[in-house]
Amino acid sequence: MDMYFKFGEAKAGRRLFEGMVVRDVVSWNTLVSGYSLCGDVDAARCVFDQMEEKNLVTWSTMVTGYARVGKLDVARWFFDVMPERNVVSWNAIIAGYAQNDKYSEAIDLFYQMLEVGDGGRGRRVKPNDVTLVSVLSSCAHLGALDFGKRIDRFINRNKMELNVFLGNALADMFAKCGCVEECKRVFEKMRERDVISWSIIISGFAMYGQVEEAFGYFLKMLECRVKPNEITFMGLLSACTHAGMVEKGLECFNQMENEYGVAPKVEHYGCVVDLLSRAGCLNDAEDMINAMPIRPNAIVWGALLGGCRIHKDVSRGVRVVQRILEINSDHSGSYVYLANVYASMGRLDDAAICRLRMRDNCVKRTPGCSWIEVNNTVHEFFMGDRSHPLTDRIYLMLSELGTRLKLAGYEPKTELVVHNVHEEEKEDALFTHSEKLAIAFGLISTSHGTTIRIVKNLRVCIDCHEATKIISKIVSREIIVRDRSRFHLFKDGKCSCNDYW
């Protein structure tokens, strides 16, 4: 019966169930999980409501079913009211949160799992490898290295075997938390590796712009006769993008289909357009979009727009904005670009109209956010944020940094700030960027010489990048920033990205 459901044959599964002479709770559960597997939670719920005898499995199935379709509140309700819970029920709800991008909540629940167990009789439930996979994946997304390291110690202390799932999750956590060497160590230690393991280590090196290592592992992967997939090639292509290696990237793009039989998807085109655009090959980038066999999305055009901004190609930029707004009228980057172009030409009225249009369409820019983990707590900062308990000391540190930065020759890069404020206000706006707040907090709350690790949701801005380089020198600290697509290692006044990002 579950075979039918696995192949999406819900009706056949149901017919088989109807024909059964003796039905026990297991056959009912199979029916419920079958519907849930096909994505039809409502049907699963309907069966659930008809069942007279329910057990742990029935309840857990409902938790998974609702989580799978993104109805987390309902999943949580089932989890909260179920009469007893075992490790699988906990895993179901934790995975549900993690898979719906609620990483902090997933980790909170993991803590609760350790504390309360099944809730009813106070019996503790011990996490297993499946639990840790979801928790590690959440750490990876949050960049929560300290917490990830504790999970690593838990694995070692309990002598848990690094199976391919757990090993992959652990290696990916290290890669995404700024420790490629640890990622490598885990990868080498794993007894079994699949295409996902190889893709993780390749994109791990890609995030640091280490092309040689990324392609080195690609060659080893081929030697081990593991077939690369579309995600492996995303890793390789983004390695080329992060290092500005146009020729190698194009070669890789051509080979993926011709030699390895992996058809490029819109994501791969996006990556190559980004590669060409950053390098200033705007004609080639635009030609590539126009010749694509699949429909370009707003992200592909957005990559070209980014290049127009870097290389100040205004006329192409305005043309690209039109194409983006045709596809997605909510694209905040386009409005901001256009407004800045008008403003820089002195057409302030047009700039204002553009911003009004953005507001009328209720387009919101994603607010910049940075966070830093200190003593197992994640501290989050937004631009101009004054909500942190240590705000006074943070701003004191910021102004001290400001003075020392200017002495060291730093000049605020105000050109990209909105154009209707005074020069001094622009500088203030720059100086309270979330990234600088997080760095200032890191400086006052960690001991001298400690590496500061920041994670941010957007790409690092040019001014923060310049400022962070100098800060790393004047305070003699390594500062590691993970932005939305790569790592920057600031040390002694320089950044590992060589100012290419």
Add this chain to the structure above:
DNA sequence: ATAGGGTTAG
């Protein structure tokens, strides 16, 4: 027998 897990451009 029936429930739980990892990688993807901007």
